[in-house]
Amino acid sequence: MTELLPNHLGSRWQPGNGPGTVLCDPVLGTELVRVDATGLDLAAGFAHARRAGGGALRALTYAQRGELLGAVVKVLQANRDAYYEIATANSGTVKNDSATDIDGAIYTLSTYAKLAPGLGDRRFLADGDAVRLGKDDAFQSRHVRVPTRGLALFINAFNFPAWGLWEKAAPALLSGVPVVVKPATATAWLTQRMVKDVIDAAVLPDGALSVVCGSSAGLLDALEPLDVVSFTGSADTAAVIRAHPAIAQRSVRVNVEADSVNAALLLPGAASDAAVIDLLVKEVAREMTVKSGQKCTAIRRVLVPESAYGAVADALSARLAKTTVGNPRNDTVRMGALVSRAQLGAVREGLAALREQAAVLHDGAAHALVDADPAVACCIGPTLLGAREADAAPRVHDIEVFGPVATLIAYRDADHALDLARRGQGSLVVSLYGADPAALAATALELADTHGRVHVISPDAAAVQTGHGNVMPQSLHGGPGRAGGGEELGGLRALEFYHRRTAIQASAAVSGALDA
Ligand code: NAP
Numbered sequence: 208m209t210e211l212l213p214n215h216l217g218s219r220w221q222p223g224n225g226p227g228t229v230l231c232d233p234v235l236g237t238e239l240v241r242v243d244a245t246g247l248d249l250a251a252g253f254a255h256a257r258r259a260g261g262g263a264l265r266a267l268t269y270a271q272r273g274e275l276l277g278a279v280v281k282v283l284q285a286n287r288d289a290y291y292e293i294a295t296a297n298s299g300t301v302k303n304d305s306a307t308d309i310d311g312a313i314y315t316l317s318t319y320a321k322l323a324p325g326l327g328d329r330r331f332l333a334d335g336d337a338v339r340l341g342k343d344d345a346f347q348s349r350h351v352r353v354p355t356r357g358l359a360l361f362i363n364a365f366n367f368p369a370w371g372l373w374e375k376a377a378p379a380l381l382s383g384v385p386v387v388v389k390p391a392t393a394t395a396w397l398t399q400r401m402v403k404d405v406i407d408a409a410v411l412p413d414g415a416l417s418v419v420c421g422s423s424a425g426l427l428d429a430l431e432p433l434d435v436v437s438f439t440g441s442a443d444t445a446a447v448i449r450a451h452p453a454i455a456q457r458s459v460r461v462n463v464e465a466d467s468v469n470a471a472l473l474l475p476g477a478a479s480d481a482a483v484i485d486l487l488v489k490e491v492a493r494e495m496t497v498k499s500g501q502k503c504t505a506i507r508r509v510l511v512p513e514s515a516y517g518a519v520a521d522a523l524s525a526r527l528a529k530t531t532v533g534n535p536r537n538d539t540v541r542m543g544a545l546v547s548r549a550q551l552g553a554v555r556e557g558l559a560a561l562r563e564q565a566a567v568l569h570d571g572a573a574h575a576l577v578d579a580d581p582a583v584a585c586c587i588g589p590t591l592l593g594a595r596e597a598d599a600a601p602r603v604h605d606i607e608v609f610g611p612v613a614t615l616i617a618y619r620d621a622d623h624a625l626d627l628a629r630r631g632q633g634s635l636v637v638s639l640y641g642a643d644p645a646a647l648a649a650t651a652l653e654l655a656d657t658h659g660r661v662h663v664i665s666p667d668a669a670a671v672q673t674g675h676g677n678v679m680p681q682s683l684h685g686g687p688g689r690a691g692g693g694e695e696l697g698g699l700r701a702l703e704f705y706h707r708r709t710a711i712q713a714s715a716a717v718s719g720a721l722d723a
Contacts, residue, residue, distance in 0.1 A: 217253030260385030260414025273323020299544030312484030354383035357433030463691035474641035558609035633688020
């Protein structure tokens with residue numbers, strides 16, 4: 208039998224008492240480890256996190272909590288090699304793709320550690336200035352933000368077991384709020400291992416970090432009104448969570464990052480600009496293949512003027528044809544596996560649904576796998592679909608195929624392009640391609656209300672732009688509408704979710720004493 212990974216809850220390591228779920232290598236099909244959360248006393252574990260973890264964190268200043276984040280960074284850096292091995296085995300990712308998860312996590316934590324000193328040696332955040340409530344300053348209202356006294360429960364998706372934990376934990380811990388993470392079962396190993404390393408290194412206060420691997424059963428039932436939940440995953444699961452009594456009746460605050468049919472848009476004025484088209488083609492090919500397209504921010508729709516459709520289709524297909532797919536342990540392989548047979552099935556199903564309305568411009572099924580058995584490996588080549596008649600292909604705006612798949616779509620004019628982009632009904636990110644600053648800026652503002660992030664790629668930024676799909680801790684991550692309506696990161700903006708805002712109405716002397 209494979210090793211059963213223990214959970215860390217209530218200040219101790221506790222294995223579940225069921226047989227557990229086996230985690231597999233998606234390329235070789237071998238069994239790796241098991242996870243199980245059966246029989247855990249979640250209520251007691253959560254109470255310990257709130258009392259011990261929350262109490263200890265709130266006793267520290269923001270600057271001191273930043274030092275804790277810095278200490279976590281050192282632990283993770285010291286164990287990086289082990290994380291890469293786990294990612295290869297359990298996520299089937301090539302080294303560069305594992306880096307977006309593992310090094311992305313470490314970078315995000317470091318960024319918050321560096322932001323902390325700016326918040327100073329204090330335990331609350333001021334929110335605006337004091338305002339008088341009467342005819343003079345004798346009685347005032349002052350708004351403050353203090354860390355919530357609950358815990359932060361993270362329910363995470365399978366595609367970022369490292370970054371998904373730390374991009375949420377960094378602002379939570381900096382805010383003074385203890386964390387309980389429930390990773391997606393399929394890739395829980397890396398999350399569990401990182402938590403284990405940090406716990407073993409004893410760099411965080413007791414109760415500040417817990418991990419529950421396996422079934423989500425009972426997690427939401429154990430929540431109390433001052434807790435918060437941050438969920439990343441499918442819209443279907445998000446709907447179940449939103450309807451749970453903890454959220455619907457006990458007002459537990461919830462943040463949702465769900466599916467998103469992100470777009471890339473070549474501006475009308477760049478239809479015949481070879482340099483700009485080249486930037487678009489490179490970016491789309493990269494976005495389709497990084498992590499085998501299993502990124503919530505990946506480009507799913509490529510909107511181009513009708514006159515550029517043929518040139519972009521040819522250039523993109525030629526580039527995708529060069530992608531070597533298969534076993535990430537082989538150095539010639541550029542794209543590894545999907546995470547499981549279930550995901551492979553879901554991608555094939557989604558592709559079949561899109562193919563009823565779109566042509567196949569480049570067929571991923573034609574890629575021979577390198578060092579991998581197609582009967583076992585969850586690998587699939589990148590597929591580019593095409594909709595020359597955009598209005599006859601409504602499904603491309605609705606179906607998020609969570610794999611290396613995108614659809615090229617022709618638009619008639621600028622209004623048509625904006626309309627098509629907005630048919631995603633709220634997305635995490637749209638990228639714009641052009642060379643005219645005024646046109647790019649105007650389009651960015653046009654699409655700002657339906658996108659959490661607008662990433663503009665112009666020749667003057669080609670060498671320094673950070674990537675359509677890369678989530679930078681300095682920028683907001685989240686999107687309106689279909690994307691879940693959530694907000695994460697954005698520098699210190701992320702702390703808002705873990706704080707409660709209060710108006711303190713008092714005399715000028717008391718108001719001033721708050722800063723003492
Ligand atoms: P999922 O099936 O919704 O699962 C997400 C998480 O929810 C997992 O930890 C899962 O646990 C848990 N879960 C399942 N049912 C639950 C329930 N009834 N109550 C509480 N938790 C429950 O999503 P996924 O397949 O892992 O992830 C893929 C999806 O996530 C894609 O649609 C993608 O767009 C989206 N995503 C969005 C973002 C973003 O930042 N916006 C990032 C990454 C992914 P188990 O694994 O144990 O079932």
